[in-house]
Amino acid sequence: xxxxxxxxxxxxxxxxxxxxxxxxxxxxxxxxxxxxxxxxxxxxxxxxxxxxxxxxxxxxxxxxxxxxxxxxxxxxxxxxxxxxxxxxxxxxxxxxxxxxxxxxxxxxxxxxxxxxxxxxxxxxxxxxxxxxxxxxxxxxxxxx
Amino acid sequence: xxxxxxxxxxxxxxxxxxxxxxxxxxxxxxxxxxxxxxxxxxxxxxxxxxxxxxxxxxxxxxxxxxxxxxxxxxxxxxxxxxxxxxxxxxxxxxxxxxxxxxxxxxxxxxxxxxxxxxxxxxxxxxxxxxxxxxxxxxxxxxxxxxxx
Numbered sequence: 001x002x003x004x005x006x007x008x009x010x011x012x013x014x015x016x017x018x019x020x021x022x023x024x025x026x027x028x029x030x031x032x033x034x035x036x037x038x039x040x041x042x043x044x045x046x047x048x049x050x051x052x053x054x055x056x057x058x059x060x061x062x063x064x065x066x067x068x069x070x071x072x073x074x075x076x077x078x079x080x081x082x083x084x085x086x087x088x089x090x091x092x093x094x095x096x097x098x099x100x101x102x103x104x105x106x107x108x109x110x111x112x113x114x115x116x117x118x119x120x121x122x123x124x125x126x127x128x129x130x131x132x133x134x135x136x137x138x139x140x141x142x143x144x
Numbered sequence: 145x146x147x148x149x150x151x152x153x154x155x156x157x158x159x160x161x162x163x164x165x166x167x168x169x170x171x172x173x174x175x176x177x178x179x180x181x182x183x184x185x186x187x188x189x190x191x192x193x194x195x196x197x198x199x200x201x202x203x204x205x206x207x208x209x210x211x212x213x214x215x216x217x218x219x220x221x222x223x224x225x226x227x228x229x230x231x232x233x234x235x236x237x238x239x240x241x242x243x244x245x246x247x248x249x250x251x252x253x254x255x256x257x258x259x260x261x262x263x264x265x266x267x268x269x270x271x272x273x274x275x276x277x278x279x280x281x282x283x284x285x286x287x288x289x290x291x292x
Contacts, residue, residue, distance in 0.1 A: 022175060023175060029173065029175070032169075032172070032173040033173040033174070035169070035173070036166070036169040036170040036172070036173040036204075037170065037173070037203050037204055037207060038203075038204060038207035038208055039203070039207055039212070041212075041223065053224070062228045062231070063200055063203045063228070063231065064173070064174065066200045066203075066231055067170075067173075067174035067176070067198060067200045068174065068175075070174075070176075070198055070199035070200045071174060071175075071176040071178070071198070073199060074176075074178065074198070074199060075178070078190075079180070079192075079196050079197075079199070079238075080191070080238070082199060082235060083234065083235055084232070084233065084234045084235070085199050085200075085232070085233050085235075086230065086231065086232030086233070086285070087230060087231055087232075088229065088230040088287075089227070089228055089229060089230060089231075
């Protein structure tokens with residue numbers, strides 16, 4: 001949970017962050033996210049619009065998927081070390097999808113006197129399709 | 145298609161006051177039960193002044209600031225053909241409830257790419273946020289894709 005500290009000395013390239021598995025996504029969740037974020041594109045809330053757009057119904061917000069990835073990051077890392085966080089949206093999410101977020105430390109280095117790691121991030125649905133790929137950079141505290 | 149002449153175009157500044165109720169609503173919609181988003185005491189114990197913000201929370205700033213209306217209307221983006229291709233945040237200083245952030249939107253780049261789905265226009269929208277003390281807190285880079 002929040003405030004967790006990961007120390008530079010304890011992390012190595014190839015290490016995994018704690019995996020996050022969501023509950024099955026629900027249409028009502030897309031409506032909640034629409035209200036919370038302010039993105040009222042009807043493709044996320046109005047079934048007929050989603051059908052017309054060729055998705056057979058509503059789809060989830062890309063930013064909701066980024067939210068799951070962000071949760072995986074902060075569950076493992078806390079908030080304060082996070083310096084950069086970016087994603088590319090690869091596929092849509094639909095109601096009943098279960099999203100699994102994984103992350104791997106891809107680089108470890110010292111830059112401008114800061115102890116940095118890069119993390120590769122992937123969110124996949126229950127079929128193994130990539131919904132989101134992304135990366136993060138964090139500046140970690142040192143034990144010494 | 146969207147012409148390269150819009151690169152560098154800027155939009156009027158907008159401000160957004162960060163509210164704790166919105167943070168709770170946002171975290172709850174994601175399904176993130178981390179107490180630092182709901183309980184000020186828990187957040188304070190973790191070293192936050194007020195509630196923490198989820199890392200993707202700044203989407204709330206940009207939507208409140210008229211990204212969808214002001215910018216997309218100005219660029220004549222057709223929402224039916226538009227996709228959110230990617231989103232990046234660079235964090236410089238923490239933002240907490242009660243802060244008033246001010247965003248300045250600039251079109252950083254426009255280019256086209258041709259792939260399996262045909263030629264698509266990429267629009268890179270960069271928003272720099274400062275807080276009420278004039279400190280830079282965040283840079284938001286939004287990649288918008290428009291299918292032709």
